[in-house]
Amino acid sequence: MRTQYYKHKIENLLVINKIVTIHYLEFDKDYVGKEEFHDFWELVYVDKGEAVASANGKEYTLRAGEAIFHQPNERHALRANGRLAPNVIIVSFTTKSESVGFFTEKRITLDKRLLPFMYTIIDESKKTFDLPYSDPALKKMPLLEKPTLGGRQLIKNLLEVLLINIMRDETETRSENTTFLPKEEMESQVAKRVMAYLQEHIRDDIQIADLCHALHYNKSHLFAQFKRATGRSIMSYFTLLKIDAAKKDLRQSDMSVAQIAALYAFDSPNYFSKTFKKYTRYTPTSYRKIHKAKK
Numbered sequence: 001m002r003t004q005y006y007k008h009k010i011e012n013l014l015v016i017n018k019i020v021t022i023h024y025l026e027f028d029k030d031y032v033g034k035e036e037f038h039d040f041w042e043l044v045y046v047d048k049g050e051a052v053a054s055a056n057g058k059e060y061t062l063r064a065g066e067a068i069f070h071q072p073n074e075r076h077a078l079r080a081n082g083r084l085a086p087n088v089i090i091v092s093f094t095t096k097s098e099s100v101g102f103f104t105e106k107r108i109t110l111d112k113r114l115l116p117f118m119y120t121i122i123d124e125s126k127k128t129f130d131l132p133y134s135d136p137a138l139k140k141m142p143l144l145e146k147p148t149l150g151g152r153q154l155i156k157n158l159l160e161v162l163l164i165n166i167m168r169d170e171t172e173t174r175s176e177n178t179t180f181l182p183k184e185e186m187e188s189q190v191a192k193r194v195m196a197y198l199q200e201h202i203r204d205d206i207q208i209a210d211l212c213h214a215l216h217y218n219k220s221h222l223f224a225q226f227k228r229a230t231g232r233s234i235m236s237y238f239t240l241l242k243i244d245a246a247k248k249d250l251r252q253s254d255m256s257v258a259q260i261a262a263l264y265a266f267d268s269p270n271y272f273s274k275t276f277k278k279y280t281r282y283t284p285t286s287y288r289k290i291h292k293a294k295k
Contacts (some may be wrong), residue, residue, distance in 0.1 A: 012132060014099050014163055016156045021141060022093040022125040025134045026247060027051075029085040035077040041100065042070040042092040045110060045118060048244070051078050060148060067110055069103040078136075082276055090136075093159060102167055103187060111169055112268060116231045124148070124155050126281075133282065133290050190215075193224065198238045205254035205265040206238065207257035215230040238278060243279045246272075250288045257284045 020040050044053055046065040051070045053060050055076045060068060070076045080086055107290070110118070125131060128151030129141040191198075194217055198206065212219055212235065226234050242264040249260050261272035276284050 014097045018094045023090040027090045029080050031080040033078045037075045039072045045089040049084035051086040069106045097155040121158050190225040251291050253275045
């Protein structure tokens with residue numbers, strides 16, 4: 001006898017129709033952007049430092065981990081505060097879903113468990129589009145000659161998941177579903193300790209054995225907990241910390257490439273340059289020239 005199955009029709013809470021731009025912007029502490037308005041939504045997230053966002057004549061200070069949404073045709077601008085150079089992620093998109101009204105004049109602190117979605121959107125955009133360095137005036141994202149398979153669809157899906165989770169966080173209490181929180185919190189605490197140690201020793205040549213000894217965990221436990229909490233390996237994260245710090249020195253100081261390489265314990269200026277290019281697509285020298293040309 002043929003078995004009958006019930007097929008559930010999927011009701012879409014929020015559907016992204018088009019991605020307009022995706023930015024990872026690295027600003028100086030004195031950056032001042034122009035006021036703008038456009039017919040699409042914009043998500044502005046401060047990844048590092050602080051920024052001041054304005055919307056319809058009001059100003060809001062955004063610290064690292066905080067975000068603001070700009071609705072279509074809302075006049076808005078972004079600037080640094082003169083003290084801390086901000087790194088900012090901006091994702092702009094269109095949607096016809098009525099539920100997007102939830103984000104009108106919305107300011108949030110993004111839960112750290114949602115950061116992997118944000119960072120994966122950036123990673124996918126780099127593998128899909130030919131994006132210039134830190135250009136807030138970008139109007140069109142040209143496709144790479146050989147974009148990664150399904151990149152645009154993944155960006156759309158990741159953004160939908162991110163936005164729906166933000167809506168959940170803002171409307172539901174954690175007590176309604178706490179089944180997995182203890183384990184997640186435990187993994188997060190281990191990852192935070194690793195991050196704090198690496199940040200403290202960013203100018204040192206740290207080995208995994210040093211980390212295990214300092215935090216009193218074995219290698220496999222640290223690797224597994226950190227990977228689950230962040231989506232990255234420990235040494236990859238440590239290298240990213242060093243590269244990010246080196247970027248700021250290239251933008252804001254007159255130190256030579258060799259001096260910066262030595263400052264962050266790279267084996268040689270050549271190895272530093274190769275690593276920098278691997279993570280940024282630019283050599284340290286070209287990165288500095290591009291940035292200086294924008295002033």
